[in-house]
Amino acid sequence: xxxxxxxxxxxxxxxxxxxxxxxxxxxxxxxxxxxxxxxxxxxxxxxxxxxxxxxxxxxxxxxxxxxxxxxxxxxxxxxxxxx
Amino acid sequence: xxxxxxxxxxxxxxxxxxxxxxxxxxxxxxxxxxxxxxxxxxxxxxxxxxxxxxxxxxxxxxxxxxxxxxxxxxxxxxxxxxxxxxxxxxxxxxxxxxxxxxxxxxxxxxxxxxxxxxxxxxxxxxxxxxxxxxxxxxxxxxxxxxxxxxxxxxxxxxxxxxxxxxxxxxxxxxxxxxxxxxxxxxxxxxxxxxxxxxxxxxxxxxxxxxxxxxxxxxxxxxxxxxxxxxxxxxxxxxxxxxxxxxxxxxxxxxxxxxxxxxxxxxxxxxxxxxxxxxxxxxxxxxxxxxxxxxxxxxxxxxxxxxxxxxxxxxxxxxxxxxxxxxxxxxxxxxxxxxxxxxxxxxxxxxxxxxxxxxxxxxxxxxxxxxxxxxxxxxxxxxxxxxxxxxxxxxxxxxxxxxxxxxxxxxxxxxxxxxxxxxxxxxxxxxxxxxxxxxxxxxxxxxxxxxxxxxxxxxxxxxxxxxxxxxxxxxxxxxxxxxxxxxxxxxxxxxxxxxxxxxxxxxxxxxxxxxxxxxxxxxxxxxxxxxxxxxxxxxxxxxxxxxxxxxxxxxxxxxxxxxxxxxxxxxxxxxxxxxxxxxxxxxxxxxxxxxxxxxxxxxxxxxxxxxxxxxxxxxxxxxxx
Numbered sequence: 001x002x003x004x005x006x007x008x009x010x011x012x013x014x015x016x017x018x019x020x021x022x023x024x025x026x027x028x029x030x031x032x033x034x035x036x037x038x039x040x041x042x043x044x045x046x047x048x049x050x051x052x053x054x055x056x057x058x059x060x061x062x063x064x065x066x067x068x069x070x071x072x073x074x075x076x077x078x079x080x081x082x083x
Numbered sequence: 084x085x086x087x088x089x090x091x092x093x094x095x096x097x098x099x100x101x102x103x104x105x106x107x108x109x110x111x112x113x114x115x116x117x118x119x120x121x122x123x124x125x126x127x128x129x130x131x132x133x134x135x136x137x138x139x140x141x142x143x144x145x146x147x148x149x150x151x152x153x154x155x156x157x158x159x160x161x162x163x164x165x166x167x168x169x170x171x172x173x174x175x176x177x178x179x180x181x182x183x184x185x186x187x188x189x190x191x192x193x194x195x196x197x198x199x200x201x202x203x204x205x206x207x208x209x210x211x212x213x214x215x216x217x218x219x220x221x222x223x224x225x226x227x228x229x230x231x232x233x234x235x236x237x238x239x240x241x242x243x244x245x246x247x248x249x250x251x252x253x254x255x256x257x258x259x260x261x262x263x264x265x266x267x268x269x270x271x272x273x274x275x276x277x278x279x280x281x282x283x284x285x286x287x288x289x290x291x292x293x294x295x296x297x298x299x300x301x302x303x304x305x306x307x308x309x310x311x312x313x314x315x316x317x318x319x320x321x322x323x324x325x326x327x328x329x330x331x332x333x334x335x336x337x338x339x340x341x342x343x344x345x346x347x348x349x350x351x352x353x354x355x356x357x358x359x360x361x362x363x364x365x366x367x368x369x370x371x372x373x374x375x376x377x378x379x380x381x382x383x384x385x386x387x388x389x390x391x392x393x394x395x396x397x398x399x400x401x402x403x404x405x406x407x408x409x410x411x412x413x414x415x416x417x418x419x420x421x422x423x424x425x426x427x428x429x430x431x432x433x434x435x436x437x438x439x440x441x442x443x444x445x446x447x448x449x450x451x452x453x454x455x456x457x458x459x460x461x462x463x464x465x466x467x468x469x470x471x472x473x474x475x476x477x478x479x480x481x482x483x484x485x486x487x488x489x490x491x492x493x494x495x496x497x498x499x500x501x502x503x504x505x506x507x508x509x510x511x512x513x514x515x516x517x518x519x520x521x522x523x524x525x526x527x528x529x530x531x532x533x534x535x536x537x538x539x540x541x542x543x544x545x546x547x548x549x550x551x552x553x554x555x556x557x558x559x560x561x562x563x564x565x566x567x568x569x570x571x572x573x574x575x576x577x578x579x580x581x582x583x584x585x586x587x588x589x590x591x592x593x594x595x596x597x598x599x600x601x602x603x604x605x606x607x608x609x610x611x612x613x614x615x616x617x618x619x620x621x622x623x624x625x626x627x628x629x630x631x632x633x634x635x636x637x638x639x640x641x642x643x644x645x646x647x648x649x650x651x652x653x654x655x656x657x658x659x660x661x662x663x664x665x666x667x668x669x670x671x672x673x674x675x676x677x678x679x680x681x682x683x684x685x686x687x688x689x690x691x692x693x694x695x696x697x698x699x700x701x702x703x704x705x706x707x
Contacts, residue, residue: 008696015173022169026162031333034155034325043295044305049323052158053150053381054291057165057374064172064367071177072360080697082358 007078011071018067026056087510091230094514095521098268099245102525105264106249106257114185114541114558124259126361130368132259133352135266137164137343137369138376139215139527140222143269143520146377147502148495150384151391154322157384159332163339165370165377170344170599172366176353178606180362181695185354186534187347187598188542194605196688197613198547203620207597208347208538211590212531213572215346219528220576223521229422229500230517236577242525243573250529251565255355258529265522270375272519276503276512277379280386283506290382310389316400317392318440318480322385328656338663342591345599348534359698387498390505395438395490401483406435415504419497426492431484438490439480444471445488532572536565589631592659596623596666604674609692615678623670630666631659 001009029037030052037048045054075081124132142164150157182190188208192201220239227238249261274290281293285306297303311321320326343349352369353362394413398405409429419425427436451464475481500520503512540561545552552560597620604611604619633645634652646652657665683689694700 004693004697011696018169018173022166026166026336027333030158030162031329031336038323043292044297044307045295046307046323049155049158049307050295052155053161054378056162057378060165060169061367061370061374063169064370065364067173068360068363068367071363075360075698080699082360082698082700 003078004080007074007080010074010078014067014070014074018063021063022060025051025059030056087513088230088232090510091514091517094511095231095518098264098518098522101264102245102249102261105260106253109257109260110252110254114554114561123357124355126356126365127368128263129259129352129356129361129365130370131266131372132262133349133365133369134372134376135262135269135522135526136352136530137349137373137527138269138523140219140226140520140524142376142380143273143523144222144496144499147380147383147387148498150381151388151498152493152495153326154320155325156327156332159335160339161377161381163336164343165373166336167340167343168366168370168373170340171349171353172363174603175344175350175599175606176362176366177359177698178695179350179602180353180356181359181698183354185351186537186541187350187602188538189546191598191601191605191616192542192546194688194691195601195611195613195616196685197617200601200613200617200620201542201546203617203624204598204601205538205542207593207620207624209535211346211593211598212348212535213568213575215590216528216531216535216568216572217575219524219531220572222524223528224576226517226520226524230514239573239576242521242528243569246525246529246532247566247569250532250569251562254561255351255533258533259355261529262526265526266372268522269519269526270372272515272522273376273383273499274379275515276506276508277383277386279508279512280390280502280506281382284386284389290379290386294382294385306389307385310385310392313392313396314388317396317438318442318478322388331653331656331658331661334657334661334664338595338661338667339591341599341667342595342663345594345597345602346590347538347594347598348530350602351534351537352530383499383502387502387505390502391493391498392438394505395436400439401479403433403435406437408435410434412436413505415501418504419501422497424492424494424497426490428489428491430489431486433484436489437480437485439485439488441475441480441485441488442471442478444468444475445491447471448487449491528572532565532568535568536561539564539568589628592627592631592663592666593624595663596627596670600667600670600674604671606692606695608675609689610678610683611674612678612681612684614681615674615676618677619670619674622673623666626669627662627666630654630662634659 029048034048034052037051038046040047042050146157146160149160179187179190184190184193188201188204191204192198220242223242224235224239227233227241228235231238249257253261277290278288281290282288284298284300285293285296286299287293287296294306297305298309301309307323311323315321325332353365356362356365395407396405397407409427412427416425416427420427429436431437447464447467447470451461451468453459454461454464475487500516503516540557540563544560544564545557600623601616601620604616634647653659
């Protein structure tokens with residue numbers, strides 16, 4: 001396997017990991033398990049409701065910056081950065 | 084002229100002067116600057132412009148109203164319209180930036196080495212963008228007519244003129260810098276009233292925290308608990324409880340996410356940054372700026388619902404003194420009644436207003452009135468009214484002497500616009516909200532018009548019809564196409580087809596079921612060939628169109644609908660607006676099946692795919 005293929009594989013692994021989190025916080029916590037999570041509270045918010053209307057959005061933002069940071073690392077590691 | 088109107092004219096006029104000034108300073112000199120701003124926009128600024136581009140009149144005006152009335156179920160819009168940016172950042176944006184051309188159809192046409200694929204993409208793009216822009220034009224007209232008390236048409240013409248000057252002159256470069264200014268105006272206009280209202284209700288100035296806090300008036304009761312209790316007392320579903328089916332909420336969220344990532348005017352924004360790594364972070368910055376509004380909206384919605392309910396239900400439910408009297412209703416109610424977006428009817432003649440859920444009685448009565456007026460099936464409508472009123476007679480509300488919900492009309496869209504008036508905020512805040520709503524509509528309209536004009540001049544004209552034209556001719560063609568698109572959008576805004584509200588589902592359905600899967604497979608599946616991609620796009624597009632038309636009528640002509648548009652008739656309870664995700668799935672399945680039986684793409688295409696996967700070697704703007 002050449003360098004570009006290894007880089008691509010590392011990229012795919014990272015994307016899959018990030019998308020699992022993406023799915024878990026929105027479709028998981030915000031929709032599929034919302035009623036179970038609503039038994040817990042975060043201040044005046046029921047937890048599932050908080051994930052659906054607040055939490056998932058904050059995590060989306062963090063996730064994109066994490067992805068961008070890790071990709072920049074991978075670009076350097078595999079020496080495929082732009083000039 | 085009232086003080087409020089003078090303030091509004093000053094604030095809105097000042098923002099317009101700013102937009103025009105920016106357009107003059109930053110006007111485009113070549114096609115690179117016209118289509119993609121010369122790829123020199125800093126990622127943070129590009130993120131801000133993307134935010135303004137993305138947040139339309141629907142986000143600014145309608146979303147909080149949908150939350151106020153829908154409660155938990157409207158979360159699908161919050162998650163759907165933000166989660167799509169994760170898909171965009173990780174699956175599309177960096178690779179399209181590496182590819183380094185101007186438009187979405189250009190990528191699809193080159194990657195699938197097929198003019199047919201390019202044409203399908205152009206058609207999807209134009210339909211999706213044009214249907215979207217009609218709503219913006221209408222929003223501009225409404226905002227003008229409400230706040231500056233000029234006719235709807237005049238407001239629309241002023242809006243068209245402003246967009247014309249800065250989009251035609253400035254192209255992407257001018258539009259981008261104007262959108263940065265518009266973002267500042269709209270976010271300020273959205274958050275200032277929210278901060279005031281949160282402070283009034285909970286003592287916490289941060290709306291996101293205020294929504295999870297205790298009420299400053301009550302004895303330590305949480306705002307959301309209080310809201311749940313009061314709406315349940317009035318017969319509505321609890322605000323935080325789920326009403327629709329889980330499957331439908333799931334698919335609606337998924338459709339909106341994929342659709343967001345597939346909307347061409349959003350994708351194009353990521354062609355404007357200097358480097359591949361900037362495309363990744365720029366999506367993050369865009370979402371930061373969008374999240375500021377989207378995390379504030381739930382507070383605005385819930386607090387508006389609480390304020391509205393408390394204004395009408397002033398005391399104990401059922402006690403004669405517990406309701407607002409008709410003659411004492413505040414000025415903002417009078418103002419909105421004039422627009423027809425808010426309506427009352429004292430059904431039991433007690434001089435008070437009762438706002439509660441009468442379990443469909445009012446809706447049945449309204450249907451009966453329509454049937455009488457338009458010669459429908461009166462007997463069937465009468466039977467429904469009898470059934471509903473028999474049910475109502477057994478409810479606790481009948482024993483209070485109530486005879487049906489007396490708030491006969493409350494339009495979702497008034498929630499954000501009336502909010503500062505409900506909370507009795509100063510005039511400059513109300514004027515600011517008007518300027519913010521107009522900024523949101525203008526910025527989105529400009530982005531969409533740019534996407535339409537570039538696909539006409541660059542893809543259709545230069546790419547397919549007149550291949551030999553030079554840069555200067557193409558730029559002129561782009562400007563003419565833009566002017567033409569503004570006139571068409573303005574005309575449709577003045578004479579909105581009856582389906583203006585439903586077409587949003589269509590725009591997202593098309594983007595989700597055709598554009599997103601095609602681009603994604605083009606990047607991630609090296610083996611995908613032209614036959615697979617074209618069949619996939621047609622399958623996604625066709626199934627989604629068929630499903631929407633089945634319930635909404637073919638070409639949205641209601642009489643041609645094949646089945647009534649309600650949950651009982653939907654396939655597995657999937658609403659037409661949620662079908663885009665299913666269409667996308669069909670697209671993937673068909674594309675993989677067809678491509679596995681047909682020839683692999685040629686060598687040079689496989690090299691192209693390998694090339695866009697690594698950032699190294701991305702150049703500046705290329706023009707064939």
